[in-house]
């Protein structure tokens with residue numbers, strides 16, 4: 001039974017009001033379209049060059065004050081943000097669904113990911129540990145400390161419109177850095193909503209400097225302005241490899257720091273000992289979940305030749321039964337592709353499979369009568385006899401390529417033989433295969449899993465990948481160190497001045 005739901009535009013108006021987002025232009029702004037029905041949700045005003053400059057200057061001023069606030073006190077702001085996010089979780093998740101098109105449970109999961117990183121960052125605010133180091137000189141002490149870095153720019157993508165900001169912003173704030181957020185042009189509303197939620201935390205906090213956090217709305221120009229600005233100490237950018245190739249040289253050219261989280265082309269190896277029921281569920285969630293629009297989505301399935309038909313048939317059957325529709329609807333597991341361009345890329349990738357000699361099942365456009373301006377699709381399975389040129393590219397859509405392998409080393413070689421290096425996994429009950437996959441000669445990705453799919457990482461680990469994925473690491477583990485500057489200090493508490501390495505320089 002389908003529930004009756006308000007139109008996305010009416011729904012968005014209600015949710016934006018509940019979240020306290022005010023001041024959207026009635027006309028003359030830039031339209032924000034909803035992937036659920038392709039209609040305009042509302043309009044937003046873009047920041048012009050002067051407004052961007054003012055936000056950067058405010059962040060620079062805020063840094064001077066924020067860097068001397070004790071880190072545990074900075075953590076208190078993030079603790080309050082976590083509280084405000086818990087209170088607003090349902091509404092923010094609803095807005096994520098309306099703007100990004102992900103199903104309600106995944107949208108709630110994304111907001112939970114923000115809450116989790118808040119908790120992580122609060123703990124971290126009391127653990128920005130340095131080192132004491134043994135000095136070779138008598139009467140000397142050495143230590144390494146971590147100091148705030150400076151204003152941080154976060155450039156985020158449409159598919160995780162709020163969590164990725166939180167991974168960066170929560171760490172940056174406890175590390176002593178102001179944060180300027182340039183969200184995707186496709187998802188400005190969730191950014192404004194998060195800023196409204198954060199404003200409530202800031203009001204409760206009391207004395208945070210003006211301009212500590214801000215949102216810059218705009219297109220490529222606005223992003224480029226921020227990337228070029230020498231006042232920005234760190235640019236953390238999530239998006240396509242092409243975007244990263246544009247950003248990285250600019251930031252490097254001014255000796256800024258960047259964290260890049262770019263394309264993924266993630267694979268799963270299915271071995272003869274794999275638990276097939278668990279494997280098929282892992283495949284379907286990671287290939288079709290979020291309509292294949294995660295950077296961690298499963299795109300390549302490398303299956304032992306003895307099982308390849310069986311696994312492919314099971315996945316094909318699961319794909320054909322997946323409930324596709326309005327992501328707000330109970331029971332729906334697959335929402336829309338984001339827009340026409342995403343659909344065209346999906347069609348082109350399926351054409352490429354055929355040109356490469358493979359066969360495609362699924363991939364049909366659905367719900368055209370109900371939603372002529374939205375892009376719902378049946379996930380597609382591409383069967384190929386061997387890895388193909390099309391498999392080298394990332395297509396942000398639910399298209400899963402399947403190829404057979406003969407021996408395990410060959411499977412690992414296929415897994416690694418793409419330009420990207422984000423996430424990977426092996427399904428096996430053979431401990432030798434599992435350990436080989438995780439060894440120095442195994443997966444070359446930033447993320448390597450055993451008996452789970454490549455997507456859905458927890459915030460406690462460092463997130464990111466190698467090669468064209470950009471090499472950055474965000475979120476857990478010691479990723480916080482990138483938001484700080486390392487300082488080595490040597491203190492002489494003796495009355496003499498011995499030189500290191502035994503150098504003599506007697507005056």
Ligand code: UN1
Pocket residue numbers: 113159160164238293294295296454455456457458
């Ligand atoms: C992304 O798609 O940019 O591991 C991030 C995952 C999520 C994050 C994905 N926790 O799938």
